[in-house]
Amino acid sequence: MLKTDVKIYQNYINGVWLDSLSGETFESVNPADSNDTVAKFQASNKEDVEKAIDSASTAFATWVQTPISKRAAILTKAAAILEERADELALELTREEGKPLGASKKEVSRSADTLRFYAVEGQTLTGETFPNDDPKMKVSTVREPLGVISVITPWNFPISIPARKIAPALITGNTVVFKPSSETPLIALRLVEALDEAGLPPGVLNFVTGHSSYIGASIVRHPAIRGVTFTGSTGAGESIHRSVSLTTRTQMELGGKNPLIVMEDADLEKAAKLTVNGGFSLSGQACTGTSRVIVLSSVKEAFITELVNQVKNLKIGSGMESGAVIGPLANSKQLEKILQYIQIGQEEGADLVYGGKQLTISPYDSGYFVEPAVFTNVNPTMRIAQEEIFGPVVSVIEVQSYEEAISIANDTEYGLSASIVTNNNSYIERFVNDIQSGTVKVNRTTTGNLINAPFGGLKKSSTSTFRESGRAGLDFFTQTKTVYIGY
Numbered sequence: 001m002l003k004t005d006v007k008i009y010q011n012y013i014n015g016v017w018l019d020s021l022s023g024e025t026f027e028s029v030n031p032a033d034s035n036d037t038v039a040k041f042q043a044s045n046k047e048d049v050e051k052a053i054d055s056a057s058t059a060f061a062t063w064v065q066t067p068i069s070k071r072a073a074i075l076t077k078a079a080a081i082l083e084e085r086a087d088e089l090a091l092e093l094t095r096e097e098g099k100p101l102g103a104s105k106k107e108v109s110r111s112a113d114t115l116r117f118y119a120v121e122g123q124t125l126t127g128e129t130f131p132n133d134d135p136k137m138k139v140s141t142v143r144e145p146l147g148v149i150s151v152i153t154p155w156n157f158p159i160s161i162p163a164r165k166i167a168p169a170l171i172t173g174n175t176v177v178f179k180p181s182s183e184t185p186l187i188a189l190r191l192v193e194a195l196d197e198a199g200l201p202p203g204v205l206n207f208v209t210g211h212s213s214y215i216g217a218s219i220v221r222h223p224a225i226r227g228v229t230f231t232g233s234t235g236a237g238e239s240i241h242r243s244v245s246l247t248t249r250t251q252m253e254l255g256g257k258n259p260l261i262v263m264e265d266a267d268l269e270k271a272a273k274l275t276v277n278g279g280f281s282l283s284g285q286a287c288t289g290t291s292r293v294i295v296l297s298s299v300k301e302a303f304i305t306e307l308v309n310q311v312k313n314l315k316i317g318s319g320m321e322s323g324a325v326i327g328p329l330a331n332s333k334q335l336e337k338i339l340q341y342i343q344i345g346q347e348e349g350a351d352l353v354y355g356g357k358q359l360t361i362s363p364y365d366s367g368y369f370v371e372p373a374v375f376t377n378v379n380p381t382m383r384i385a386q387e388e389i390f391g392p393v394v395s396v397i398e399v400q401s402y403e404e405a406i407s408i409a410n411d412t413e414y415g416l417s418a419s420i421v422t423n424n425n426s427y428i429e430r431f432v433n434d435i436q437s438g439t440v441k442v443n444r445t446t447t448g449n450l451i452n453a454p455f456g457g458l459k460k461s462s463t464s465t466f467r468e469s470g471r472a473g474l475d476f477f478t479q480t481k482t483v484y485i486g487y
């Protein structure tokens, strides 16, 4: 396609699709083929963001009064629209972000399910009543929306993460200004279109694209913003969290360095499969992806042999290609970063026993492809064992005992997800108690979480205040008043 034929998409402010006042655009590019420009988007400025926040502030007064059944009906209708378009949206998601088509289909349908979940769950919000000594007084709590919420999201789940923030925000009566990742604005815009077509009134949801260096501060520090729900890197989340005013709540879902412990009784074929699925699916670009495998010494050699055998069979290719498990990395910055960590690991003295090379010949030459990498003899203090890599790189660390395994598993600044492979009940019970992690799995991948269960991390993986997903996902978007009524 000629560059001049590339479609330009607009911001969505107060129910109208608009060009940015900056007059500038930026491109979203296919990571499997960097010659393929997916579309152009508005490179918005501070004034665009202010217009979006003003429109959300004005719309709040009526949206909060809108009957909850009507709000729920809009979410339900948007879910149906997403489902109707699931096949074409999945193609767009894969073209823009790179994940295999099957994973894109699942993500689109999960987004529809999330809208439907909150359409129902949001209608069951309750307060409490409190007994007291005055027979002529009733004491109770009521919950109300916060006001205008900033929703800021990453590129790795570019529609399902926005859905799990926007749906609970809207059902509880808040209005939203949504800034998606500049790597994946198209699929994010499709969610906004679905909600618009489902009948969302003007101003209730506003969509502004652009680079965080230009609009990041205005979207989180504006005095009308009452909550910032952010998913992304720990560095960015921490700086936003520190920068907002006392009247702005934050919910930060951040990085991970997720361990999988393989005990001496583990089924090694299964342990290797869990490592492959948790560490290499989505090319390791999942916040809950397995990045450290902590293995008991007695089974280490056999485990590594099995792991490398399984990794060798993973098909690398464009997400559009049938059977491809390892797609491209999401962008050129990701590619550079992953290659750098592979070099760091080697310089630190770990053994790269498989993969780790960039693929540069056809059909990979115009995409961001790297072979899945397995490091062994990794020392827990090495950078590859401590820092979030966010790519297809797994580090195997050998230990002598359960106690040593737990101590190493807990020895990072993160605490998002962790798993153990064992059938020993004593290990299972101890692990559930000992591990410092918001998601704890046994004989399952570190990746994956349910729509109806709370999700979030400990330590630097999340703000410890509010969880996402499930019923708990509604809490961030409401505040409590305690009411004393005397008769």
Ligand code: NAD
Binding pocket: 152, 153, 154, 155, 156, 157, 179, 180, 181, 182, 211, 212, 215, 216, 217, 220, 231, 232, 233, 234, 236, 237, 239, 240, 253, 254, 255, 256, 286, 287, 388, 390, 416, 457, 461
């Ligand atoms: P990122 O932090 O670079 O960007 C995330 C979003 O924040 C983007 O929209 C970006 O434009 C915006 N942003 C960045 N700095 C900002 C600032 N100062 N002010 C306002 N907005 C700002 O992250 P990414 O590269 O898009 O995503 C990868 C990261 O996301 C990884 O660290 C991964 O672990 C994390 N992640 C966490 C979860 C979770 O639920 N815990 C889920 C997915 C991804």
